[in-house]
Amino acid sequence: MIASGRIGTDVPRVDGLEKVTGAAQYTADLKFPRLLHVAVVRSPHPHARVLDVRTEKALRMPGVRAVVSGRDFPLHTGIYLKDQTVFATDRVRFVGDPVAAVAAETPEAALEAAALVAVDYEPLPPIFDVEEGIADGAPLVHPDLGSYEVVPWIRPKSGTNVCNHLKIRKGDYASALAGSWRVFENVFRVPQVQHVPMEPHVSVARVDLAGKVEVHTSAQSPFTVRHLLAACFGLSHGDVRVHVPYVGGGFGGKAGINLEPIAVALAMRCRGRWVRFMVDRHEEFYATVVRQGLTATLVTGVDRSGKVQAQKMHYLWNCGAYGGYGVNIVRSAGYTCGGAYEFPNVEGDSIGVYTNRPVGSAYRGFGMQEIHWALEQQMDKVALEIGMDPVEFRLLNALGAGKATVTGQVLDEHAGRVDLCIRSVADEIGMDPGRQKTPYRGKGIACAVKAPAMPNDAASSVVMKFAEDATLEILIAGIDYGQGLMTVVAQFAAEALDIPVEMVRVRGCPDTDLSPYDWQTVASRQTWATGNAVLRGAEEIRRKLCDTAGEALGVPASELILRGGAVVHEATGRSLPLARLVMGYQFPDGHAIGGPVASATSYLPEGLLFLDPETSQSAKPVAKWTFGAQAVEISVDPETGQVTVERIAACYDVGRVVNPGLIRGQTYGGIVQGLGTGMMEELLVDTKTGRAMNASLMDYKIPSTEDVPAEMVVDFVETPQKDGPMGARGIGEHTMIPTPAAIANALYDACGIRISEMPITAEKVWRALKEKERAASEAGVAPAVPASVTA
């Protein structure tokens, strides 16, 4: 491969100019003639039977063009488990479940008409907690679970609220536990949180007079939107066209279908009209998808050397009302249940439970931040209990080349080095065990690992073609919703063909009628999967250019190289600029050869194997792993309980840094989002009414400039990924995985308290400090600072 400095350099975002000038168009910025507006009738009950829906009054209101409800669209949909209809038919399952929708000439008319839709409900007992949901005799959220269509690798349990259960059985857990020197059991919890993309969900749909469905939508997965819409409405994929303009953040919340089916359902009833459904910020919080909650119970048995011998991990996921992507999070959390560690004997259970909460689905990290919250605190607790330094304990138990994951996959030397990441952040933050301690200041560390959670055949493809002046156009259907995909695609192509990045135009706002297929932009897979497809495309382009140039110059194509925007024959010094080749070459006598140069290439991960249905053992269950670690230094105000993150260090083995500015941006962004979920965020649901209690940016705070640590230090290890484009592997999600656990561990280091339920709020810290003080004074011990500090 040529190396001319376009990889590993700060190439500015190729979509940057549009974004700083206001030129970039997002879905709500698009203009449509005579646009209709949507209002949705939502369930006020967390769980109820729907007895009757009467829409006549609403339909008669002036300006109303369509009113639709469950009886109009009975087909089930769902990416893995088809458990959802466009509108509730016989039952509503959370406060906000759509029951009917109105399209009208003005937003005001739509809202007024929606209020005229009369729905008769018979309330049913709701369940909000996983423990209730999994108990014998619990009310069933989906009594028809057994009849739903489902992919073979998701295993719902008919007659229960379990929408998926993945078991890991490795080695002999029971014997190893019995033989352990010491055993520790702890429970950790994570609440539901919201993605809070700055752009709320919005979809615009039209069904033309010939019946073709066209959708413009803020989505991560245009082809999956098409696929699921086709299934949902019984249409041919060929009659559904999906456009995705610029997307204002997604973080998993815009994966799959969200608002699109409601917009399409209404559009079907007013042919030829564009119908726009845009949720307001309040609906965005509870009526679009959220992150799942987790209750994790961990049991760890160690030997005298500090090596973990037996590890039990019981993950109960609060999936909310529908399975969505959540059923696959359950699976992914199962086969990743041991995190960045080698556990020889494992009993793992990852169980998804339906409840009457907002719908859990994909969220940056896909379950990993949640399980690492538990695992990384457990590792810290065990280390400290047995008198080991938490850093050394992690290094002793860390995965690495030659070691086996919980599925029995033995990692090779290309897998990435968590040990180097641990050392990097521990050095940066100064975690030397002999360090001087200051009261109410502490340091903590946590590791992270994640693999892309996707079907084994998830593919990406790209089309590359030239304009007459040799500008290279690359069509992709991966979405650049901030992570920088368009830019790295341009870098890969420019590097492989040795042309300036400025000569590349990435067509990154896909249209399923015209763009090449890409499964979905999720799973931190795009740089890797689309990147691989681009390199294959570039090779094909190179070969075609050299073939034509060889004939034109009368030299063997094999002797030609691409250099500086030309095809060059080094031996004779002769060359042809690309502009003379990309549309075909014309000889001096007028005859022409070749033709427009283009390529269509794809990438599909190779060699992935299903998990064993009973034990989940598999030699290669996922395409790749990305490892990393973060360490933090915090201070605690004992008067208020306020925790301040003073410094944070992050290090990831990314295989290859493609663009330093972009990857630092991913890392800072992940850290701060991690800090938000770790310290500030929780979607509160009132267990009396099932209503979200903080569904606004006023009541649900996300980090602002004033919440960001004074110093964030970012470092990367580059162990090339064998099947990665120029060695690169995924990083987008990983950056927010370890942050909350690292802060929790630093809190213990600072003042000897543990918060087992995310987030670490000032109130929880203050209460824990008071409790500790009370316990200490009862025991007659000086309470003010941890023993380790006073010693």
Added chain:
Amino acid sequence: MKKTITLEVNGVPETAEVEVGTTLLRFLRDGLDLTGAKEGCNEGECGSCMVLLDGRPVNSCLVLAVEASGRRVTTIEGLSKDDVLHPLQKAFLSHAAIQCGFCTPGMIVSAAALLREKPEPSEDDVRKALAGNLCRCTGYRQIVDAVHSAAAEMRAAASVGGNGNADAGKPAACEEVTA
């Protein structure tokens, strides 16, 4: 009820008839097709709709279009002219301070107002000035760095003065902000 308003938007005089309840944000987006200011929450919490009203930053979702009558409005579209970018726009590009880009227009507008008030802001000044502009992607680090960098560039240009600066031909709206 409708009312006629007259205002200057990005240096261009505009006259329009608007419903009195129409927000400035809606008027800019729907009435003038200036979609750079975004609707992120419609209740003044996110800053995505930030514009300058007589040079001061406002959440345009909280201002009625009729309140803007007789005043000057600058949106992100008014910060650059043809191919000449505002120093903040350049700095956001060179510092990788953009991800999804949805908050970017509001963020740059708020920063422009800050630099007009304080040409040499401290770290704290920048953080405070941007605290009403939420961003879910970037973690803010590169944004804050970009603002400092643009401030330095603008100070250097101002000290050189006249046409000798790097931003000769700076657009009118830009001067309004930086004056």
